[in-house]
Each structure stands twice: as structure tokens, then as C-alpha cells.
Amino acid sequence: MFGCLVAGRLVQTDAVQVASDKFVFNLPDYEHVNHVVVFMLGTVPFPAGMGGAVYFSFPDPVSGGPVWQLLGFITNDKPSAIFKISGLKAGEGGAHPFGMMASSPSPSVAQVGVSVEVLEQLSQQVPVSSAAVSTVDSFLQFTQKMLDSLYNYASSFAVTQAQMTPNPSETFIPSSCILKWYENFQRRMAQNPNFWKN
Numbered sequence: 001m002f003g004c005l006v007a008g009r010l011v012q013t014d015a016v017q018v019a020s021d022k023f024v025f026n027l028p029d030y031e032h033v034n035h036v037v038v039f040m041l042g043t044v045p046f047p048a049g050m051g052g053a054v055y056f057s058f059p060d061p062v063s064g065g066p067v068w069q070l071l072g073f074i075t076n077d078k079p080s081a082i083f084k085i086s087g088l089k090a091g092e093g094g095a096h097p098f099g100m101m102a103s104s105p106s107p108s109v110a111q112v113g114v115s116v117e118v119l120e121q122l123s124q125q126v127p128v129s130s131a132a133v134s135t136v137d138s139f140l141q142f143t144q145k146m147l148d149s150l151y152n153y154a155s156s157f158a159v160t161q162a163q164m165t166p167n168p169s170e171t172f173i174p175s176s177c178i179l180k181w182y183e184n185f186q187r188r189m190a191q192n193p194n195f196w197k198n
Helices: 119-124 136-155 175-191
Strands: 002-005 016-019 022-028 035-040 050-059 066-074 080-084 109-118
Touching: 002 022, 035 050, 035 066, 035 109, 050 080, 050 119, 066 080, 066 109, 109 119, 136 175
Parallel strands: none
Antiparallel strands: 002 035, 016 022, 022 109, 035 080, 050 066, 050 109
């Protein structure tokens, strides 16, 4: 029903069913894992009105018990998700549906759990914020800030033609050129955030 993928490793489809509605993947050597992808295999959909809450668990360095953190969810409409787990290892756990059903087989093995739950319940849960992978929106925000910074920096050196002193070693660019480039870049980013990849 589910698959789990860590970069540089084979796809895992061997989830252990620890309850009728709960599945767990073991992640050996989790200290070297940055991101994990959880996805539906496409063979069995969720029942109508249901989805899967995705949790990450790692052994607590002090007690050795599992520390569970909600990463997000998958549904029939959103059958896969990628999560950043590298920053979660030192975090504190939260409420989770796994109890002691699934415990890590060794101190260097973490777990990814999928709990089948009602969609309405999934939409009310709040995942750990640091598990989200950067999105196009954050890229657009970065690009906008970068453009603003360049334009403001270049404009801070602006002088009128009357104020210019001849200097044969300097090249001057009209600020209208930078402004036109700035506006064109913004327009192209709004149309297609990935235009620069071509």
C-alpha cells in the first residue's frame, strides 16, 4: 500500500503493519538521512474520506524510547510527499497514534509511520514546521528579495549626468536598464517560476 524512499537507497515497500490502520518502515543508519519520501504504491487506495498521517520516530538519546513527530500526510489526491527529517532528530516528540506498538529495533534505526485516519482529522493536525521542504513560494520570495536588494544596491550609486566625473576605467550603466531587467525578470518569474532552468 505504501512505499518509502531515502536518497541513495533502494525503495522500501516492506512496511510492517503494527495495527489494522498503522504501518511502519525502519530506517537504519538514520543519522545520515536528510529527506524521506513517503508515497502510495497505487495498488490500494485509501478508503473514501481517509488519508495517511506520516510520522517520524527516532530513539531518544536519553531514555532510548521512541520520539514521534508528525511530518504531514498523504491522500488519494496527494499520493506522495517529501519531508526534511535532518533537523528533527534533536526535537521533542508530540502526540501520536503509535503508542508502543512500534519500537525501534536498535539505537541507530529510526522509523517512519503511516497512520490511516479520517481526512477531517488530518486537516486539523499541525506537522512539525521544520519537516516541510522548501516550495516554489519560498523560492519566489527569495528571488524577489534578491532582485530588490540588487536594485536598491545599484540605485544607491546613482548620479545624474551632471554629477558624473569622467573616469576612463569605469563603465556606467543607465539605471533604466537595470529597472527594465528587474521588471522583465519579475514578469517571467510570475509566469513560470522555473523559466531560468531552460
